[in-house]
Structures are given as C-alpha cells and as structure tokens.
Amino acid sequence: MPIFSYLAIPKNGAKKALCTELDALDHCEIIPAENQDVVVLVTETPDETAEEELQDSLKNLQSLQSLSLAFGCDTSEQQEK
Amino acid sequence: MKLNRRRFMKYAAASSAIATAGSLFPGISFGNWQQVTGNSGIVSWEKAPCRFCGTGCGVLVGVSDGRAVAVKGDPSCSVNKGLCCMKGYHSVQALYGADRITTARVRKNGEMVEVPISEALDLVAAKLAETREKHGKDSVAMYGSGQWTIPDGYVASKLFKGCLGTNNVEANARLCMASAVTGFMTTFGLDEPMGCYEDIDNANVFITWGNNMAEMHPVLFSRMLANRKQRADVQIIDFATRLTRTSQAADKSILFNPQTDLAVANAICYEIINNDWVNWNFVNEHVSFHKGKTNIGYGTEDHFAFTDKAEPISLDEYKTFLEDYTPEKVEKISGVPAKDIKYLASLYGDPTVKVTSFWCMGMNQHTRGTWINNLVYNIHLLVGKISTPGSGPFSLTGQPSACGTVREVGTLTHALPHGVVMNEEDRKTAARIWDVPVENIDPKPTYHTVEMFRALDRGDIRFMWIQVTNPMVTMPNLNRYRKGAEKDDRFIVVSDVYPTPTTDVADVILPAAMWIEQEGLFGNSERRTQHFDEILTPPGEAMSDTWQIIEVARRLGFEKQFPWSRDDYIGKIWEEYRLFHAGAKHEMAPYTVLKKRSGVQWPFVNGKETRWRYNPKYDPACSNGKDFDFYGKKDNRAWIWARPYEPAAESPDGEFNFWLNTGRVIEHWHTGSMTRRVPVLNNAMPSSYVELHPDDAADLGVVNGEMVKIISRRGEIQMPAQIRGRGVPARGMVFVPFFDESYLINELTLDAFCPISKQPDYKKCAVRLEKA
Numbered sequence: 001m002p003i004f005s006y007l008a009i010p011k012n013g014a015k016k017a018l019c020t021e022l023d024a025l026d027h028c029e030i031i032p033a034e035n036q037d038v039v040v041l042v043t044e045t046p047d048e049t050a051e052e053e054l055q056d057s058l059k060n061l062q063s064l065q066s067l068s069l070a071f072g073c074d075t076s077e078q079q080e081k
Numbered sequence: 082m083k084l085n086r087r088r089f090m091k092y093a094a095a096s097s098a099i100a101t102a103g104s105l106f107p108g109i110s111f112g113n114w115q116q117v118t119g120n121s122g123i124v125s126w127e128k129a130p131c132r133f134c135g136t137g138c139g140v141l142v143g144v145s146d147g148r149a150v151a152v153k154g155d156p157s158c159s160v161n162k163g164l165c166c167m168k169g170y171h172s173v174q175a176l177y178g179a180d181r182i183t184t185a186r187v188r189k190n191g192e193m194v195e196v197p198i199s200e201a202l203d204l205v206a207a208k209l210a211e212t213r214e215k216h217g218k219d220s221v222a223m224y225g226s227g228q229w230t231i232p233d234g235y236v237a238s239k240l241f242k243g244c245l246g247t248n249n250v251e252a253n254a255r256l257c258m259a260s261a262v263t264g265f266m267t268t269f270g271l272d273e274p275m276g277c278y279e280d281i282d283n284a285n286v287f288i289t290w291g292n293n294m295a296e297m298h299p300v301l302f303s304r305m306l307a308n309r310k311q312r313a314d315v316q317i318i319d320f321a322t323r324l325t326r327t328s329q330a331a332d333k334s335i336l337f338n339p340q341t342d343l344a345v346a347n348a349i350c351y352e353i354i355n356n357d358w359v360n361w362n363f364v365n366e367h368v369s370f371h372k373g374k375t376n377i378g379y380g381t382e383d384h385f386a387f388t389d390k391a392e393p394i395s396l397d398e399y400k401t402f403l404e405d406y407t408p409e410k411v412e413k414i415s416g417v418p419a420k421d422i423k424y425l426a427s428l429y430g431d432p433t434v435k436v437t438s439f440w441c442m443g444m445n446q447h448t449r450g451t452w453i454n455n456l457v458y459n460i461h462l463l464v465g466k467i468s469t470p471g472s473g474p475f476s477l478t479g480q481p482s483a484c485g486t487v488r489e490v491g492t493l494t495h496a497l498p499h500g501v502v503m504n505e506e507d508r509k510t511a512a513r514i515w516d517v518p519v520e521n522i523d524p525k526p527t528y529h530t531v532e533m534f535r536a537l538d539r540g541d542i543r544f545m546w547i548q549v550t551n552p553m554v555t556m557p558n559l560n561r562y563r564k565g566a567e568k569d570d571r572f573i574v575v576s577d578v579y580p581t582p583t584t585d586v587a588d589v590i591l592p593a594a595m596w597i598e599q600e601g602l603f604g605n606s607e608r609r610t611q612h613f614d615e616i617l618t619p620p621g622e623a624m625s626d627t628w629q630i631i632e633v634a635r636r637l638g639f640e641k642q643f644p645w646s647r648d649d650y651i652g653k654i655w656e657e658y659r660l661f662h663a664g665a666k667h668e669m670a671p672y673t674v675l676k677k678r679s680g681v682q683w684p685f686v687n688g689k690e691t692r693w694r695y696n697p698k699y700d701p702a703c704s705n706g707k708d709f710d711f712y713g714k715k716d717n718r719a720w721i722w723a724r725p726y727e728p729a730a731e732s733p734d735g736e737f738n739f740w741l742n743t744g745r746v747i748e749h750w751h752t753g754s755m756t757r758r759v760p761v762l763n764n765a766m767p768s769s770y771v772e773l774h775p776d777d778a779a780d781l782g783v784v785n786g787e788m789v790k791i792i793s794r795r796g797e798i799q800m801p802a803q804i805r806g807r808g809v810p811a812r813g814m815v816f817v818p819f820f821d822e823s824y825l826i827n828e829l830t831l832d833a834f835c836p837i838s839k840q841p842d843y844k845k846c847a848v849r850l851e852k853a
C-alpha cells in the first residue's frame with residue numbers, strides 16, 4: 001500500500017486544468033493551495049503494479065510542469081504499533 | 082487499527098507536502114485542507130502548543146479513538162496563524178515509537194528490572210533521604226529542562242529549594258539561554274524580550290546574528306519571507322560563521338571569524354557614533370554607560386568562580402574604548418570587510434529604517450555570551466531602536482518552555498520563582514507562598530550545570546534526578562561526565578519517554594507522560610504562556626513529571642506543601658505560582674483565561690496583554706511620564722556596556738587546526754530521542770555527518786559520504802563527510818549536528834563557559850581532521 005505525497009506545479013495558468021486532470025485519476029487526492037499555483041497531491045495505491053501505472057499517467061499529464069516528492073511510505077511494510 | 086494507521090500515514094503525507102510547500106512558497110495557504118481531514122473520521126481537534134521549539138506555534142491535534150492521528154496549525158494562534166514546520170506537522174507520531182517507556186525500571190544486581198511505579202517511587206524517595214542523611218543536603222540534585230512544563234519546574238523548585246533546603250536545581254536551559262538571561266539582566270535589570278513576533282510584520286531590516294532561523298525557527302523565518310514578499314522595503318541580512326539555508330534566503334550574507342562578533346558589534350557602535358547617527362534624545366534620557374571586569378577566564382577548571390563588578394563610565398570614556406574597534410581594525414580580526422561593517426552600521430543608524438536583530442544559540446553558546454548580548458543591545462540603544470513595533474533586539478529561545486519554566490519559574494541554582502536566593506525579601510516571599518520556614522531556603526547558590534556534573538564526578542553530589550533531558554548526549558566534554566555518572570556510589574534517576582544514553586546510566590527509570598498526555602503550560606520566546614489539556618491517556622504506568630515529584634515529596638513527608646488532588650493539580654499549582662509574579666511588571670494570566678486561549682502574553686494587566694515592554698503606549702508598568710521607562714534598573718535607564726573582544730577558550734593552532742561548531746538541523750529536535758522515532762523525519766535525516774568546506778575536503782582527499790576522523794584534546798569520532806550540503810562552513814571550520822546518539826560529538830567539545838552566565842560554548846573548540 002504505497003502512500004506518497006508531492007508538490008505538483010502546473011504549467012503557466014493551468015492550475016485548474018491540473019486539478020481536473022489529477023482528480024480524474026484513480027488513487028489520487030488533491031489539496032490545491034488557495035493563493036499560489038501549487039497543488040499537493042496525495043496518492044495511495046493498492047500495490048506496485050497500480051503504483052507504476054499511476055506514475056505513467058502522472059508523467060503524461062499535459063498541465064503538469066513538475067512534480068516533487070515530499071513523503072513516501074509503504075504501509076504494508078509497517079507493523080501496527 | 083489498520084484503517085487508523087493508513088489514515089494516519091495519508092495525513093502525514095499531506096502534512097509533509099504542505100510543510101514543504103510552506104518552506105518553499107512563503108505565505109502559501111491551504112485553507113481547504115480540512116475537507117480532506119473531514120472525511121477521515123477524526124473526532125475532535127484539541128489545542129496545544131507545539132513542543133519542538135521555542136517559537137511556540139499553536140497546533141490543533143486531531144484525535145480519533147483515543148489516539149492522536151493528525152496535527153494542523155492553529156489559525157487562532159497569533160504565533161503561527163495556522164502554519165507549522167515539518168517537526169510540528171509530524172509531532173504526534175513521536176508519541177508512538179515502538180520502544181516507548183511505559184513501566185518503571187530499577188537496577189537490581191546490575192540489570193534493569195521492571196517494577197510497579199509505586200515501588201520505583203518508594204526507592205527514589207528512600208535513596209534521596211538516605212543520601213541526604215549520609216552526605217548532607219547538597220549531595221542531592223535535580224536536573225530538569227526547558228521542556229519541563231511550568232508546573233514540573235515549579236514543584237521541583239518548591240521541593241528542592243523550599244523543602245529540602247538545597248539550591249541544587251538546574252535545567253538544560255543553562256546550556257541554551259543563560260547568556261540571554263544575564264544579557265537582559267545586566268542591560269535592563271529584567272529578563273525576557275521587550276518585543277513580540279509582531280515585530281516581524283513591522284520591521285524593514287532583519288539581521289540574524291549567528292542564527293540559522295530557516296532551520297531553527299522556521300515558522301518565524303517564513304513569516305519574515307512573507308513580509309519581504311509583500312512589502313518592497315524589507316531585507317534580511319545573515320551574519321554568521323557558516324553558510325546555511327538562512328544565508329541562501331537572505332539578501333546579503335556576511336561571514337565572520339568565530340568569536341569576533343564581539344569586535345564587529347563594537348565596530349558598529351563606533352561607526353554609529355563616528356557618523357553621529359546616535360539618537361541623542363533617547364541616549365540622554367534613557368541610557369547610562371558602564372564597564373565591567375576584563376580577562377575574565379573560561380571556567381574550564383573545577384570550582385571556577387567569577388563575579389563581575391559594574392562601574393559607571395562617561396560617554397567620552399565609552400568613545401575612547403571604541404577607538405580600538407574601527408571597521409578597518411576589526412576587519413583584520415573578524416575577516417568582515419570594513420565596508421560590510423559600515424553597511425550594517427548604516428542600517429542600524431538610518432532613522433527611517435526599522436531594524437529587528439534576531440539571535441539564539443550563536444550568541445548564547447559563547448564564552449563571552451553575556452557580553453555579546455550586551456553589545457547588540459548597545460547598538461539598539463545608541464540609535465533608540467527598541468521597544469517599538471518593528472525595532473528591537475530579539476533574543477529567541479530554543480526550547481518550548483525555556484522561558485516559561487526555567488527563566489520565569491527560576492529553575493536555576495541562584496533563582497526563585499521571583500528573584501534570587503541571595504535576596505532576603507525574595508526568600509521571604511518564597512517561604513510565605515511555599516509555606517516553609519524561611520531558614521529552609523539557602524541564601525547561597527550551589528552548582529550551575531557544568532559544575533553540577535563536575536560535583537557528581539567528584540562525589541560532592543551522590544544523587545541526581547534527571548527529567549525531560551538527555552545530558553549524556555548534550556554535556557560538553559562528555560566523557561568526563563559520563564564516567565562520573567557511572568561511578569558505583571552515584572544514584573541516578575531518569576524520567577523519560579524513550580531509552581537514551583542517559584537512561585543507560587540510570588539506577589531508576591520512571592516512565593514519563595509526554596507532551597499532551599498530561600495537562601501543562603509552556604512559555605515561549607515572546608513572553609507567551611500556553612496551556613494544554615491532557616488530550617491523551619499516558620501509556621502504561623507513565624505519569625507526568627509534576628506528579629512524579631509530588632509523589633516523592635509526599636513520601637518524604639511534605640504532604641502539607643503538596644496537597645493537591647490528581648484531578649485539578651495543574652490549575653491549583655498555576656494559581657499558587659502566579660502569586661510570585663503579581664504586579665504590572667510580570668502579572669500572569671489566570672488559569673481560566675489560559676485554558677481558553679491559544680496563549681497569553683505577560684504582563685497581563687487588567688485583561689490586556691503587553692506587546693512591547695518599557696514603552697508607555699503599550700506597557701502599563703511605565704510610570705516615569707517619559708516616552709520610555711526602563712524600570713528594571715534602579716536608575717531607570719538601560720545600560721550600555723563597554724565589553725571588549727576577547728578570544729575563544731580554545732582556538733585552532735598548529736596541532737588542532739580546525740574550528741568545531743555544533744548545532745541542530747530542521748528535522749530533529751535536540752538529541753533526536755523523539756524525532757528519530759518519527760519515520761518521516763528519520764528518513765529525511767537518518768544520521769549525522771560532518772560538514773566541510775569543499776576546499777578543505779579536497780585538501781583532505783575526501784568526497785561526500787567518506788569517513789572523516791575528527792580529533793580534539795578530549796576525544797575522537799569518525800563520521801561521514803557532507804560537502805556542499807545544506808550548510809557550508811567557512812574554510813578551517815567543520816560543523817556537526819548533535820541529534821544522533823551514534824555520533825556523540827560532545828565527547829570532543831570543551832566545557833568552557835561564559836563566566837557570567839555559566840553557559841558553555843558549543844560553537845568553538847579546536848579539532849584536527851584525518852581521512853578515516
């Protein structure tokens with residue numbers, strides 16, 4: 001169950017389009033900044049295959065300028081404490 | 082529980098990204114974040130101050146099924162207005178490390194054995210009484226912390242000073258804030274900053290004196306950046322001994338040779354006078370001039386004693402003193418170009434520019450820490466830039482309650498909750514409020530922190546109780562003090578939440594409640610008292626440090642002084658403690674007010690907080706009818722001090738040719754005992770390193786990640802090199818973060834201290850390097 005978060009920066013003026021594109025993808029939740037062209041993206045995929053597919057989809061987004069990883073973990077590897 | 086865990090990790094993921102965005106895009110806001118959290122089943126949000134630095138951000142802790150699952154910045158807290166840094170956002174994960182101490186342990190035949198906490202507390206009380214009986218009242222000691230809650234420190238002082246009659250109470254804030262205290266006391270006669278964080282929204286120029294605020298006070302730094310973005314006339318000048326993230330974000334970065342900040346500060350004053358930028362109305366009305374002793378030593382020997390003596394001097398004598406500090410002369414020792422010194426002076430000297438100076442450990446952990454605090458006050462006093470919105474010297478504190486618990490409660494050997502043990506009136510006040518005979522309170526201070534650990538090594542102290550701190554990582558010249566603590570006939574009690582090198586030397590370990598697992602109060606850098614409720618149940622037999630002390634006090638026969646019930650003891654203790662500070666100069670808010678608000682600044686007079694002290698527009702304690710009233714000093718003036726440049730206790734030489742500087746990183750709190758148990762923070766910064774200048778690394782023949790041996794006169798260590806990382810030291814200096822107990826850098830540092838404040842210098846000692 002990999003969970004990642006990213007800072008997604010849209011191409012010029014494309015924040016709305018980026019939000020729409022990200023929203024349309026499976027396993028994605030977004031938190032757009034209110035006052036700047038930045039979107040926080042949180043992804044949670046069920047397995048490695050789904051994760052790879054999602055990565056491919058992210059790479060192909062038209063409105064996305066850059067994606068920087070902020071956090072990553074795999075909950076299946078972690079024991080409940 | 083699986084669902085909780087995943088929800089928690091998703092929340093952590095979002096928090097991390099938001100924190101990262103906060104540091105990259107000043108002023109960024111994610112107001113709709115709650116929509117996400119609203120779906121996640123969190124049942125309540127409870128207010129608390131963050132516990133991971135002295136900024137004192139207000140946080141809201143999301144609690145679900147009795148477990149803290151999320152944190153967000155409290156929008157109603159004026160400190161951070163809804164923001165947090167990465168430590169704040171991940172703070173609740175520090176509660177849930179797998180090796181949390183939940184039961185008491187006692188050393189039996191060399192092994193630590195789990196016992197019921199009542200049995201451990203019986204043993205602590207019996208050992209304390211027995212040691213006192215056998216070796217005298219000053220053979221027992223309490224060593225606490227700027228992370229103690231205010232009630233923790235208050236009951237510790239009451240038990241040890243009021244009931245047991247020993248002034249052997251110290252706290253780790255001696256290692257971080259003592260020079261700030263003596264700086265304030267010698268210049269103003271009263272402790273703690275005159276201004277508040279609103280200065281950031283009003284200043285035009287910020288000068289950071291040896292202060293990497295981008296990593297150490299990130300939320301305040303981002304507030305500075307946001308102001309710079311919004312207002313055209315704002316700039317940040319970083320004045321430091323190494324390049325850091327603060328330097329990268331600053332408009333100008335100026336490097337100086339270690340210890341020579343003393344000379345540069347004097348040169349700025351020289352320039353201000355030489356150019357007649359002095360605010361004469363202010364100086365004539367509100368300032369007097371003094372000098373103290375010089376060549377005052379470094380305290381590296383046991384039983385070192387020093388008392389300063391203030392002598393008044395004239396303005397002309399002060400001017401003559403400054404003649405040794407022309408910018409050109411100072412350039413030679415400091416390495417700071419004369420033009421940069423003149424530029425700094427021109428900023429302070431321009432009457433149209435509001436300047437706020439910030440500092441923290443760079444100036445305080447300094448063998449002339451009191452002096453450099455005095456000297457920066459001198460600059461502000463000469464130009465009258467003080468106690469007004471946006472203009473002022475601002476000494477930041479490192480720990481969440483170094484101000485609240487150590488400076489205000491007075492958990493240092495010489496101090497009382499109001500005043501000092503040497504003063505008869507202060508002793509009488511304490512005895513009356515504590516309900517103890519005044520003779521109980523010894524008029525002589527005993528040991529400051531370094532000397533306390535020396536006394537433990539010598540055997541003058543035989544019993545030490547350590548709470549909420551990790552001295553077996555943080556004491557300078559650590560090898561000596563660890564050996565002292567390990568001696569056979571020493572009895573060490575440690576109250577903590579995780580195993581540390583300090584619990585390793587313990588004879589009794591008491592499981593402590595952490596942060597929001599107890600009710601408490603902290604006091605932050607800007608005189609703000611912050612209350613928090615017991616939001617979570619402590620695990621196992623963990624108990625608040627306050628209640629541990631009460632339990633032991635009662636076993637020792639002091640039921641009368643510690644009569645409170647476990648249901649409401651914090652409120653009762655607060656109201657008793659508040660009696661010490663009655664009056665317009667330090668009135669504290671009542672418990673009922675503190676419970677409701679996200680922090681209240683003192684003096685809190687007639688229901689109003691005091692934003693800027695000594696200025697009658699804001700401070701009701703001013704009574705002289707003038708535009709300022711420095712009422713802390715008997716002459717109603719702030720004191721300018723002639724303090725010279727004197728070299729460090731140990732400087733690089735032919736054999737040990739590098740400076741060693743130590744400090745922190747943004748990801749970890751102090752010794753990392755809590756933050757290294759937060760996966761996100763630990764993954765981001767898993768281990769310590771030695772930061773080298775790229776040219777020094779090339780000379781040594783090491784590349785990033787290769788092991789370097791660092792050797793001082795006291796110890797040696799091998800650790801990986803970091804070259805062109807987030808910080809770059811000047812040539813001839815290395816920097817090592819101290820958060821990682823696998824690399825005990827304090828085995829190399831020197832236990833020299835400021836003779837006035839007794840605060841050690843962790844920023845300067847001499848080492849040599851070898852490729853390992």
Ligand code: SF4
Binds near residue numbers: 133135164169298
């Ligand atoms: S700046 Fe300090 S108080 Fe604020 S969230 Fe970060 S660690 Fe906590």
